[in-house]
Amino acid sequence: MSDRLLTAIAVGDFLPGERLPAERELTGLLRVSRPTVREAVARLQAVGVVEIRRGRNGGTYVRDSWTESTAAAVRHTLVPRWEEFEQLFDLRGLVEGMVAATAARRRGSKDLDPMKDALSAYLSASTPRDAHTADSAFHQAVRTATGNPQIVMLSQDLLARISLGFPVEPWGRGEQTHFHQGGEDHKALYEAIAAGEPERAEEIARGHFTISADLIRDVLERVRAR
Template identity: 60%
Template structure:
């Protein structure tokens, strides 16, 4: 057995040792539609889905959250009612994000993040460790084609002119790094931890259009690429572990924003 396979097994056991995660478990609350709507509003607030982007369809969301399509439909209706999404008809129809934050968002973020925060802090730590291992393994195993793919993602990120382009390029860059490990178990582990960090949605939080954060991410992408290209596993690990604190910072910023908007704040 490869060491990475054993690590994947052990970490999988760690993730599940308390039973189903509160972040990923099927929704079980008195008002399921409220919980689903809150989780979707929080996902939009932290930038998992950006303005102008189409949310996953009813069937996909029902599978992700472990609820019925009728519940998803009711939750989407609530997002529409508060102005977070608009419903478009036709061939490319669906629920499209209109705004990342409305008057209804703060309470939804509080209800979603506050009860989960202790577990999320542990997951943020684990996420950084896993992605550090991913980058280190990529540095040891990358091929010329892997480096070309990583470089393509880096160049796309550097030349992005919209937040959506940045997000897509960021995903492409990190997907290429994961692919360079040449181990499907590592890829699955990375995706599993990301999904748990991201409230059950398999996409990275991206935050608001912040030039300072973008410049930091771009610099770290360049550093990570250079370390992987040089085969410097330890440097790649250190850069990636630091880089993935961006996710926890985005989530923490949204939590703090929601708390500052509380009626008694």
């Protein structure tokens, strides 16, 4: 469990300064008991990856995305399942392309407002954390525009599977290059969906989701090089 959390932080599911889900939410997301969650969080605190804050905005916050304990955790979590991850990356590209194309075909005028708002929030984000939040909102708006709850759940399930159980996009270390590429992709995808161009939307989405796959590959290469 602690290895899984360390790996999730390493691939950027949660960035430095972000708060982890509450204990109760973690038990549901990861399907483990509360004592297991407490033990895992305590280990992360002991190695300096997270800190516990008290008070009104209290909770468990990420301090550092990489420590001496991280490499071993990533190897233990990713290496045995790497073939499965590559299959998931391929499947996700196909599915997210379909999601974007369907949104372009079916979207109503009201579906565009949440996308536009999330796009504006992303482009004006002053921190990686703000961009991370806006990114999630944008893709949720695209899913919703398909008008099919089953498509929404399929997309969310694939996201959780590549994100080690968490409903958030891997974000690496919040690098500016990925931020800018994501912004360009979001803008192009919004324009394609707004214009009702499903083929173009599909192509953009399939390319866009290679960013997450490449970020996870980079983390694996980082530990293999050690």
